[in-house]
Amino acid sequence: MSDFSVKADEQLWTELQMDVERFKNVPPVLTKLYSDIFLSQKNRPAEMTYFDNMIENIYTGRIQEMLDARKAGKPVIGTFCVYVPEEIIQAAGGLCIGLCGGSQATVPDAEKILPRNICPMVKSAFGFKISGMCPFFQAVDFVYGETTCDAKKKTWELLDKYVPTHVMEIPQLKRERDKRLWLEEVKDFKQAVEKITGNEISEDELRAAVDTLNAKRKSLQRLNSLRHNNPSPISGRDMLLIQQIAFYDDPVRFTDKVNELCDELEARIKENNAVAPKETPRIMVSGTPMALPNWKLHNIIEGSGAVIVNEESCIGTRYYKDTIETNGASAEEMLEKLTERYMKIDCSCFTPNDDRIDQVIAEYKASGAQGLIDYCLQFCHTYNIEAVKLREACEKEGIPFMAIESDYSPEDVGQLQTRVEAFIEQISE
Numbered sequence: 003m004s005d006f007s008v009k010a011d012e013q014l015w016t017e018l019q020m021d022v023e024r025f026k027n028v029p030p031v032l033t034k035l036y037s038d039i040f041l042s043q044k045n046r047p048a049e050m051t052y053f054d055n056m057i058e059n060i061y062t063g064r065i066q067e068m069l070d071a072r073k074a075g076k077p078v079i080g081t082f083c084v085y086v087p088e089e090i091i092q093a094a095g096g097l098c099i100g101l102c103g104g105s106q107a108t109v110p111d112a113e114k115i116l117p118r119n120i121c122p123m124v125k126s127a128f129g130f131k132i133s134g135m136c137p138f139f140q141a142v143d144f145v146y147g148e149t150t151c152d153a154k155k156k157t158w159e160l161l162d163k164y165v166p167t168h169v170m171e172i173p174q175l176k177r178e179r180d181k182r183l184w185l186e187e188v189k190d191f192k193q194a195v196e197k198i199t200g201n202e203i204s205e206d207e208l209r210a211a212v213d214t215l216n217a218k219r220k221s222l223q224r225l226n227s228l229r230h231n232n233p234s235p236i237s238g239r240d241m242l243l244i245q246q247i248a249f250y251d252d253p254v255r256f257t258d259k260v261n262e263l264c265d266e267l268e269a270r271i272k273e274n275n276a277v278a279p280k281e282t283p284r285i286m287v288s289g290t291p292m293a294l295p296n297w298k299l300h301n302i303i304e305g306s307g308a309v310i311v312n313e314e315s316c317i318g319t320r321y322y323k324d325t326i327e328t329n330g331a332s333a334e335e336m337l338e339k340l341t342e343r344y345m346k347i348d349c350s351c352f353t354p355n356d357d358r359i360d361q362v363i364a365e366y367k368a369s370g371a372q373g374l375i376d377y378c379l380q381f382c383h384t385y386n387i388e389a390v391k392l393r394e395a396c397e398k399e400g401i402p403f404m405a406i407e408s409d410y411s412p413e414d415v416g417q418l419q420t421r422v423e424a425f426i427e428q429i430s431e
């Protein structure tokens with residue numbers, strides 16, 4: 003796809019009150035980065051074209067869809083976490099949009115206000131808003147924040163000055179009383195969304211929304227189990243990309259396209275048409291999410307000759323491993339089931355969080371990986387400390403393990419490359 007080019011629309015960005023002079027440099031930079039990392043891969047599945055198009059239209063077509071939705075009175079909510087009951091936004095006819103927080107470009111903007119020694123995802127996202135460098139941020143009704151970690155929850159107080167920020171309290175334990183608290187928070191969130199539309203969400207709307215998001219999660223489960231095949235029919239880079247696009251695409255369209263890709267991968271598996279030979283070292287990645295456009299570690303690992311076969315992450319299985327059974331449930335019961343589903347998310351902000359350790363080991367075994375790389379964004383204390391337990395569990399299971407802590411800057415790429423290459427050599431012996 004040599005004519006790939008991320009599209010620009012300066013008029014649209016002006017209307018959104020962005021820093022157009024600065025932002026107009028972004029599409030060419032993204033075009034080059036994307037071409038180097040994704041389009042240079044050999045033998046990509048043909049159905050990846052749709053996802054390439056989503057990146058081409060990331061600053062134009064999808065933004066227009068968001069503005070059209072708002073014009074039609076539908077809620078458009080920006081999010082930073084998988085701990086957002088997006089079924090409620092969907093039920094109100096709205097759009098749930100994961101906001102960008104994976105770029106180094108806006109970290110210096112954020113550091114003019116925020117401390118330097120906090121998570122790069124928080125700095126990147128905050129920087130995008132205060133610098134007027136993100137059309138998504140400019141097109142939302144409000145931002146949904148959560149109290150998962152300290153860096154986020156204190157930043158919401160500052161972000162609220164720039165964009166309305168609705169904060170939900172996420173419990174840190176999973177007892178019955180914590181679940182009741184979360185249910186109340188879900189109900190408050192529902193009211194905040196209904197305030198935008200002026201209509202109460204009906205039972206049928208909620209059921210249809212749950213079905214839509216179940217179908218989306220199931221399509222991703224299907225895709226992830228197909229990529230576990232050895233040899234892999236799709237690269238880890240492409241899988242990461244799809245899982246990132248899941249956070250801002252229309253869920254129905256996205257589900258159809260993922261299923262079409264799955265059909266193609268099934269055919270490729272039958273024909274033994276792989277992206278890498280069977281003997282290619284297979285690596286699973288676990289840990290903190292990789293928000294768009296954070297492709298750093300995947301690029302290093304696959305550029306070093308391995309293939310990534312699973313992501314245990316919020317931009318990965320944590321987003322789609324659980325669905326909601328609605329069979330005959332009333333609206334109130336559905337909200338409870340929805341609450342239970344979200345309480346299964348094993349974010350390291352919970353204590354204890356041993357379910358996550360078990361989940362990582364189970365996914366490792368299912369994926370046919372030969373080594374685990376645990377990825378932690380710099381200054382993320384909860385994932386960093388949880389890596390201790392994960393290492394112990396891997397040692398017990400005889401799983402080769404490596405922990406990596408990094409940010410978005412290119413400075414440590416050489417050093418990471420050396421460590422990753424040594425790890426790949428170790429697991430290939």
Ligand code: SF4
Nearest residue numbers: 082083084150316349
């Ligand atoms: S790691 Fe935790 S805080 Fe981060 S997106 Fe996932 S659930 Fe949210």
Ligand code: SF4
Nearest residue numbers: 121123151290379382
């Ligand atoms: S990666 Fe860690 S520090 Fe960063 S936002 Fe997520 S939970 Fe917070």
